Amino acid sequence: MTSGIEPMGERRQLGYLQLCADRRFHRKTMEAFEQATGLLPEEYWLEARAGGAPVYADRTRAARIAYREGALHMGWAAHGDGCRGFHGASNPELRQKLARTIRARVQDFPGVHHYELFGEGGRVTVTDVHLSGVKMRSP
Ligand SMILES: [Zn+2]
Secondary structure, three states, rough: OOOOOOOOOOOOOOOEEEOOOOOOOOEEEHHHHHHHOOOOOEEEEEEEOOOOOOHHOOOOOHHHHHHHOOOEEEEEEEEEOOOOOOOOHHHHHHHHHHHHHHHHHHOOOOOEEEEEEEEEEEEEEEEEEOOOOOOOOOO
């Protein structure tokens, strides 16, 4: 079985990003995540679906793989201004859904950096979700 895993000792940082497939926001969300984490496109896994992080009811297989393979930066994204994944939901409602999702994912994947990414008005805001008392695992 072949894989893209770096040789042991490389210790490069890895990440994972879950976002909405929306054409207005997917690229901006990726760029905002790369800027916030310093990761290159080939250094993180990506999972996209209409609605973004809040439509996934549970930990996904891709997220579990990324975490197991050492992802230290996990991004959870959604956007406002009309999302096909949540027809009719307002921006505050979508933000609330995202915040609720992140609270769950932080429990699912302890010890790593979590980022909240929300797009609206043509731009994406990134929030580093700091949690007191959570011990970070080493890279
Ligand atoms: Zn959307």
